[in-house]
Amino acid sequence: MPDLGEPQLHQLTIDEIFKRLETRAGGLSPQEAQERLNRHGPNVLEEPARYSLIRGFLRQFTHFLALLLWIAAALAFTAEFMKPGEGMATLGWAILGVIVINAAFAFFQEYKAERAVHALHRLLPARAWVLRGNQPHDLLRSEIVPGDVIVIEEGEQVSADARLIEAADMLVDLSSLTGESRPKRRIAEPVADGHLLDIPNLLFAGTPVLSGRGKAVVFATGMQTEFGKIARLSTSVETGLSPLQKEIVKVTHVVALLSLAMGIVFFVIGVSMGLGFWISAIFGIGIIVANVPEGLLPTVTLALALGSQRMAKRHALIKQLTSVETLGCTTVICTDKTGTLTENRMRVARFYMDHLEIEVQESCLVIAGRVTSAVEAGEYAPLFEAIIHCHNAKRVRRTDGRPTITGDPTEVALVEFAQDHGLLHREPMPRMGELPFDADRKRMSTLHWREGRLVAFVKGAPESLLPLCTHMLHHSTRSQMSQEDRLRIMEQSRTFAQQAYRVLAVAMRDIEQGLEKLDIEQVEQTLTFLGLVAMIDPPRHEVPEAIARCRQAGVRIIMITGDHPLTALAIARQIGLAPKESHTRPVEFCPVIEGHQVETMSDEALRRLLTPTLPGEADPIFARMAPRHKMRVVSALKDLGEVVAVTGDGVNDAPAIKKADIGIAMGIAGTDVAKETADMILLDDNFATIVNAIEEGRAVYANIRKFSTYVLASNVPEVVPYLAYGL
Template identity: 35%
Template sequence: LLEMDYGRTESYRVATQVILPVAQQDVNVGKEPNLVNLDRMAKDGDAKPVEAVNAHQSSAQQQPKMEKSRGRGRKPHTLENLKKEVEMDEHHIPLSELYRRLGTDPELGLTDEQAREILIRDGPNALTPPKKVPEWVKFARNLFGGFAMLLWIGAILCFIAYGVELATSDAVITDNVYLGTVLAVVVIVTGCFQYYQEAKSSKIMESFKDMVPHYALVVRGGQKKNVRTEELVIGDIVEMRGGDRVPADIRIIAAQSFKVDNSSLTGESEPQSRSAECTNVENPLETKNLAFFSTNAVEGTARGIVVNIGDHTLMGRIAHLASGLETGQTPIAQEITRFIHLITGVAVFLGVTFFIIAFILGYQWLDAVIFLIGIIVANVPEGLLATVTVCLTLTAKRMASKNCLVKNLEAVETLGSTSTICSDKTGTLTQNRMTVAHMWYDDNIVEADTSEHQSNKATFASSSTFDALTHIAALCNKAEFKPGQEDVPIVKRECTGDASESALLKCMEITVGDVAGWRKRFKKVCEIPFNSTNKYQVSIHEYSGDPEHAYLLVMKGAPERIFERCSTIACHGQDYEIDAEWTNKFQQSYLQLGGLGERVLGFCDMLLPVSKFPHGFEFSGDDQNFPLDGLRFVGLISMIDPPRAAVPDAVSKCRSAGIKVIMVTGDHPITAQAIARSVGIISEGSETVEDIALRLGIAKKDVDPSQARAIVVHGSDLKDMNSDQLDIILANHPEIVFARTSPQQKLIIVEGCQRQGAIVAVTGDGVNDSPALKKADIGVAMGISGSDVSKQAADMILLDDNFASIVTGVEEGRLIFDNLKKSIAYTLTSNIPEISPFLLFILADIPLPLGTVTILCIDLGTDLWPAISLAYEEAESDIMKRKPRDPKRDKLVNERLISLAYGMIGMIQAAAGFFAYFVIMGENGFLPNRLLGLREQWDSKAVNDLEDSYGQQWTHANRKVLEYTCHTAFFVSIVIVQWADLIISKTRRNSLVQQGMSNWTLNAGLIFETALAAFLCYCPGLDKGLRMYGLRFAWWFPALPFSILIFVYDEARKAIIRRNPDGWVSKETYY
């Protein structure tokens, strides 16, 4: 267990890492600045570069020929190929074989001629952009898709009818021109708006291009030169230093304190050291001798050979995987598409059926065409798509105020449908900053304050041992606060230095204060920096504590390396010889802290006697002219990236809401499991297979995996699984952690969840997350720590990087789905009173009760604000206590909603409209029995003496004024019954008394639609374009009893549903 090196400051990897004999190398600093000469041991057939150079010099200009076996025709990757793990051997084969294979020389590099030939063969070192759909095609899809085609047909028929009438009649009515123009404008405006929304979607490849460096320092023909990155070829010898961006996938030949920031690829925030040593044959992502395209060199220098370029680099694979994935429609888009198909089918069926009936009944074809237009316009809810878009936009704005920035509007509802969340760990579940968690000194483990504000200063009991420990942590530390942050809380100050040293600096500043003052007082005179071979850091400081000692040596590093260099241990003011008992105590404490997933460092010191090290002594870090053994062990300090305070509650809410939270991280399994338990992803009392085996005292292989509620899956195990095995894990374990995962594995996990029928949300911040973000039903990127690529691939961005914000988004998404249902129910109800006048116009041969332009006044005028106002309605119950909706059963528009809107409420509304129509006609002399069969005479311009029921004669012009007045009255009646429809749409189950009328946007909508209806009735001039005529005040009231009936009927229906939730009424009418 002690071989599990939790103390390593650059990563957790050593817990599962075996140092392999393959390609082991000793690195020595060369004479030239920033260069490293490599003296390789001749192991397993490895040749020394020195010999290769000598061989090259003896053969003058002769260059080795490149092997053809490599087969680098550079065929483009298929998507399935990209999903597989990276397979390569360039990192572990002997360097001599690699030089021979690539036809290069470690000192002189390729010749210019060779480089040109390879460039022609392989192409430039650049990411190939995917094929794009032309913009005009995208625009055309939006202009002619969905409802648009129906409305285009209606508009074209209007213009055809007007043209025919213009050619055959002297007195042409311009109604058809008005209607055709309005329909065309509606389609064009809607199409442009949808195209604009689509144009704002992900441009992933552009963000990848921003990560590519422009120039690289390359050795060609023995000469160093800067070349454009695109001209870099396989086999080139490249030199890099801190601050550079790695220009290709490169195997390190030699390195000096070289570190790279791989966070964009692996998610690990701490810089990773790189050397010529191969440390992982199986997994190229884990080895130290590869540097990957577009990662950043943080410090040091390195020399390497290019092994992959462009699309074939790890970054290129991720880029093409992310941009090439088919994401499919969002759940809300599928629902709307289904709804469009349904309405289109109904419109076409009714239109064609009654068009044929009209012909059979002897109507002129022009009259039948006008009737067909009316059926189409009445069936299509022209304002519905605009209503849905505005409702989603309003919700997106509300979410933005809660730190959820929505890029794709449809993602608002998708998040509400989410049944599985695959969350990254670092920065999402955790605070994304290393923090001191525990200290072990005076034979006691003390817990530190890891809260996000760290207000607790009195955590540690002061003692001489504690003082010594804090001295070492403050002095043996290169981290510093950036200037100008005096007013910033210590925890939030920015530091120069790695994450572990920054955590120690902040902890020391909080607990004992003025670290900078200490460092001035104890001036540093010598230092040995940390390296992956020694695994310790040493510094020597001037000391004035007593006259017998002039200098203080302090050391920190991997605990077992520090402990083995010590002969005594400090405890309660005394130093004790380290014996078996102290060794056992050390091991127990170390394992306890390491088992918590914390990064552990050991600390020791030594006062150097003035007799051997007088004032002014010249210490040398290279010669090490000072003792590094026989030191005094002082204690351990462990650090962890602690969970955010709000995360456990957020995970608990997800569990209550039926949402499965899966952790998918590149971090070590022990750390991942510790964080998962602390935030509740693995709940208290849940056991893994390992826990059960330990409890029962049996081998892990003897445990039935189905007995374990929780499971931690290592990336190396996942690599060997097929899709069926992954499906079993996802189906049988409610609590899952995936650790040490690669970008391809994150994608495979998402696809596995989707195979289970889950709506998957994925969180991530690195480039490595972009394929999974793109493939997920909704990708959620981090706004603070997220890379540009992850933000482009995602549908939503968390502005505060906090997992708890996702839960807020889920709640908003569920609410908007409920409210969209209500909005659609409200909008669809008026379709029946809009369609029925045209049906009676044909079947009963009566004068037309409602005009097509008037229908547009309802759909695009009076109904819009009220429909949108339902987006502001509060939830009827705790929507986070119910299971996620099943997309296959719980549809946005289901048969129950249709039957309620069309078959019940819609019929009452139609009755209200016809009642007002017959009242006005009757008051003007045309009783209902007189109207039947009157249409042909009514519409004939030649008939100017048509008698009513009382014998009065009506001219054609007078009849049309009366008809248009009836249109207006029918329109007003629909508005009045829509009052009740809007109020009942506030709830699907609750009574209005329970819900209340606190939605002031809706209340204003009631006033708005009434005011607009009055304006359209009485505004001078609208009788010309819209055919709206002023009504007597009394004619506003015939529809009022029907409005009251709708309200009473629906309240009774909901009361029955509440009393008998499983009854017939609920099953048939609860939508």
């Protein structure tokens, strides 16, 4: 957030905000807006340099091996000029043909794979509603300036960093910035200090509004937004040579120096033996040209191109050919959690009712070892009835005509459970009212008309809802809730939370006739507890096997996420990235390091942390990590000599993706920012595709080494005739 003085914006009242940002509730006047646009510039991100066809093509002619071939061709034509008829011109034209054909082929492959360039600005919305002169205007995003009052509705993306002045039931998705999958509630009231992205009255550019609506005053635009800072961090990272490129440069340097030395030595020998200056010169040039591995460049390019095409068939799009062999050399994969290892979609996984834990499977429930359907589980009907009605998720159709459910991901998970288990065929009860969620109560209630009377369904945080419950259902009968019942329920809630579940408590109340006021105090009391609902963003089903294959191949996997440490550790255990907790293998066996610890850690300490000391030792898990922390981890691994691949799908992953030896983005769920920065895009968002690509890359790398050995060895017979002639 720009330094606007003390106290900070989130601590101010609405009137103080207007005074600080020199604006008003009705927005800026057109003249003020134009003056600020001239001062601050348009609300756009600095676009990366456009991909130049000419520069891209010329680049294929200027790398070291191509330059060596140019020199060889020039020497061949020089020799032909000095002594025509020796066939050196034919060799020169052949070498030029190799250079041109190879350059054209490599350029075509790289240009064909350039799919995600210049997409950074497309993540931000093109237009937004802005108050100017007390009137709403539909403006281009680029025209928004600090001090503008923007109007935000459900389903929109925020156009600039802004401070809320009005908010109604607003939830935002910050996962692309923080890596944390849970939606964040937003309010308009002043708040105390906190971590910037966690401050509940601030909105950030590029983040979607899941539900609710509000108004906010813009305080940062363009590259001054948090989104822009991450974009700048990404563009500041310099890319280096791939492992194969480094080896080829090393080999070609040796070959070039050796060839030049041999040419000069035999030129001197020829002159000293009385062969004459021109004959000795041609002899020396012949030695140099014969040593040039003109077949190496097309061989390497062809192998990489074929590997790239095979990877594309396995759903891995390679943007640069050299990325193929880099994959084969990969020793460490640093992976994001949300959307990469997990589905980035909340699902109902378990219920707890009447002191029984119920497992939710794809189309059935498992209750105390008994498999049944949700429709047939009559004793749990009140819980399911509450789930069906106590939410604000909406069923809509996408632009392609397919149905989908929108809203708070938690509520979407509840509706999807009801839909998948055949619970939505009944006629819903008419809704008569709602007591919306707020941050203080941590719960919401809906009022419905059922069989001639009102019923209230309540859901919320267990610690908030349980104290209001006086009864519970026991064998479908309403009975008094004892203190022991309450303690057992809270213990189960804590157990769910430690397993990375998001836990909701659900209750109900029959409203007595003649109740004068339907307010919070009157409705949310003497509730009947129905059960706990445990939800999770589940791991992708293919991930555990993929991780096992990586370990068999000697590739380490390190989770780096912005999510909560407990959530990160629980997911790591589920997918086999961390050992299961037991008495003999405590939690400390797999350390969880948070971003603030990385912040204060020296480079040497970080390198020690990332260096395994025992075979099979679990790598650390990094949680609550900001983009700069991820970059430090990647840099430390590279300093240790590791070849690092980084996977991710969010804006917050882009700097580390760029810093890595090879960056990998998700093609379906990934943001355009991540795709633009990456070297490889997973077209199916399947983590297992990375393992397939590594195997393919290793095969390509092995083939290239064999080809290189053959090409270099084949130059020996070319040199022998010259040596024999000289002797």
